[in-house]
Amino acid sequence: xxxxxxxxxxxxxxxxxxxxxxxxxxxxxxxxxxxxxxxxxxxxxxxxxxxxxxxxxxxxxxxxxxxxxxxxxxxxxxxxxxxxxxxxxxxxxxxxxxxxxxxxxxxxxxxxxxxxxxxxxxxxxxxxxxxxxxxxxxxxxxxxxxxxxxxxxxxxxxxxxxxxxxxxxxxxxxxxxxxxxxxxxxxxxxxxxxxxxxxxxxxxxxxxxxxxxxxxxxxxxxxxxxxxxxxxxxxxxxxxxxxxxxxxxxxxxxxxxxxxxxxxxxxxxxxxxxxxxxxxxxxxxxxxxxxxxxxxxxxxxxxxxxxxxxxxxxxxxxxxxxxxxxxxxxxxxxxxxxxxxxxxxxxxxxxxxxxxxxxxxxxxxx
Numbered sequence: 001x002x003x004x005x006x007x008x009x010x011x012x013x014x015x016x017x018x019x020x021x022x023x024x025x026x027x028x029x030x031x032x033x034x035x036x037x038x039x040x041x042x043x044x045x046x047x048x049x050x051x052x053x054x055x056x057x058x059x060x061x062x063x064x065x066x067x068x069x070x071x072x073x074x075x076x077x078x079x080x081x082x083x084x085x086x087x088x089x090x091x092x093x094x095x096x097x098x099x100x101x102x103x104x105x106x107x108x109x110x111x112x113x114x115x116x117x118x119x120x121x122x123x124x125x126x127x128x129x130x131x132x133x134x135x136x137x138x139x140x141x142x143x144x145x146x147x148x149x150x151x152x153x154x155x156x157x158x159x160x161x162x163x164x165x166x167x168x169x170x171x172x173x174x175x176x177x178x179x180x181x182x183x184x185x186x187x188x189x190x191x192x193x194x195x196x197x198x199x200x201x202x203x204x205x206x207x208x209x210x211x212x213x214x215x216x217x218x219x220x221x222x223x224x225x226x227x228x229x230x231x232x233x234x235x236x237x238x239x240x241x242x243x244x245x246x247x248x249x250x251x252x253x254x255x256x257x258x259x260x261x262x263x264x265x266x267x268x269x270x271x272x273x274x275x276x277x278x279x280x281x282x283x284x285x286x287x288x289x290x291x292x293x294x295x296x297x298x299x300x301x302x303x304x305x306x307x308x309x310x311x312x313x314x315x316x317x318x319x320x321x322x323x324x325x326x327x328x329x330x331x332x333x334x335x336x337x338x339x340x341x342x343x344x345x346x347x348x349x350x351x352x353x354x355x356x357x358x359x360x361x362x363x364x365x366x
Contacts, residue, residue, distance in 0.1 A: 021186040027195040033186070047071050049214050056233040058215040060241070065119070068110045069157055071236050072123050076130030080104035082236075083123050084140020085115035087296040090356055091138075092237035095223055097356060098333070100364040103136065109236035111140065114263075116151040117273055118161050124280055125164035128287055136290040141321050143313050143336070146269035146277065168279045224356065240349070248349040258305030259351050260298050260314075268316045274324070281328055292331045293321055297338040297358060299351045334362040 025033045047070045050057045059067075075081050080103060082091055091097045093107035100107060110123050120139060127134065144150040154161060185191055221227040226242035233239060284291045295318060303311055314336040325332045335341060338358070347358035 017187055020189075020192045023199075024186050024188070024191050024195050027198050029191070029194040029198045033182070044070055044073075046214055047074060050232060050236075051234060053216055053234055055217045055220055056231045056239070058217065058227075059230040059232045059238070062232075063156075064112045065153060065157060067232065068112050068236065069122070069126060069160070071108060072110055072126035073130070075108055075110070075127045075134055076132035078104075078106045078108040078134050080107045080136045080138060081123075081127055081134050082107065082109045082111060082138045082140070082294075083115070083120050084111045084145075084294065085142050086111060086113045086238075086353065087142060088138075088140040088294055089113075089238035090354075090359060091294075092233060093235045094233050094237065095356060097359050098362040098364040102365045107235050108134075109238070111236075111238070112153075114151040114153060115140065115142070115145075116154060117145055117148060117277065118154040119151070120145070121164045121276075121280060122154055122157050122160040124283070125160045125167065128283065128289075133287055133289055136292060137284060138292045138294050138333075140294045140296065141317065142263075142296075143310070143317050144263035146273045146317065146320065147267070148270060148273050148276075150263055168276070168283065245349070251350075252346060252348065255299050255301045255348070255351050257301050258308050258310075260302035260308075260310035262352060264310045264313050268313050269320060274320070278324075278328075281330070291328075292333065293325060294362070295321065295332065295334040295336050296354055296362070297334065297341055297343050298336055299348045300338050300343070300345055302351055303337070303339075333364055 028034045046057065046062065046067055050071070051074070072081075080100075082088055089109060089111035091100065091109060091111075093101055093104055112119055124137075127137065215229075217227050217229075217231055221231075221239075221242075223239055226240050226245045228242060230241045230244075231239040281291050298310075298314070305311075318336055321332055324330070338344075341358065341361040343354060343358035343361055347355050349355060
């Protein structure tokens with residue numbers, strides 16, 4: 001009798017636990033199970049349609065990092081990959097920015113807004129987990145790149161960051177994998193609580209971004225003047241919407257003298273971050289991938305007040321970068337300082353984003 005009771009209790013407990021796991025998997029309030037699978041399938045559709053498109057795909061409404069992490073999974077099909085922030089999102093093989101086609105027959109731009117060292121690590125992990133590897137990677141170094149925690153948006157893809165850290169640190173087998181944590185979380189009571197809350201919502205009017213239709217530009221457009229919506233070109237590079245380009249053009253004369261303080265705070269760089277970046281570069285070298293660095297210029301007005309905090313920051317980072325490339329026998333292209341490249345006042349969208357006219361002055365010819 002006692003054994004039957006124990007068996008029934010065990011079966012009931014097992015049923016309840018699997019019911020909880022099933023609800024957590026399907027409702028998925030944290031979007032890490034079923035919703036993530038659907039998201040991955042939809043984003044894979046985005047990348048397939050992008051690569052087969054004529055004029056790119058309309059970017060508006062799509063999460064940049066989701067799209068770019070999906071594109072990164074196809075990076076083995078390209079000769080060169082570009083990583084970094086919005087500063088380099090316009091560098092394009094289609095536009096042959098700075099004669100980059102002399103080095104790269106097939107280029108993929110994986111730049112994302114506010115791109116941080118964590119984003120670079122995430123994309124690097126995805127790149128090096130392709131069966132076929134690219135020949136070169138171009139990494140944009142911004143004034144904030146050599147410090148941890150400068151942008152939180154990478155957090156949605158933190159599992160890849162964790163995996164890269166595991167790879168770099170060579171931790172022992174006691175490390176708990178992302179998969180193991182995910183399985184445990186299916187039976188997590190707190191996650192179940194949020195699943196029930198999600199189920200009890202009477203109406204959820206907010207549509208998922210994956211309900212959005214993949215749209216193409218209806219006609220050809222000028223890359224310099226843009227399209228009515230932002231567009232991701234076939235090589236992953238970015239074209240701004242024409243209304244934004246026009247607005248920035250009209251506001252260019254009002255760029256603040258001595259500005260440039262975006263993400264300029266605290267220490268100029270972190271030695272631990274520089275050491276971490278060194279490990280990333282070493283890993284690329286181990287995989288026979290050439291590494292190049294890119295610096296993009298700030299507007300001339302930023303430098304008109306002399307040796308301000310941002311200018312001191314730029315000088316020190318550029319000095320660190322030049323020392324780093326010399327030590328590692330790398331190449332660096334460009335500069336934070338527009339006078340070094342000959343960029344003019346009108347060749348910027350704002351104080352830190354160059355137009356293609358200015359970017360073309362960075363000579364990528366070997």
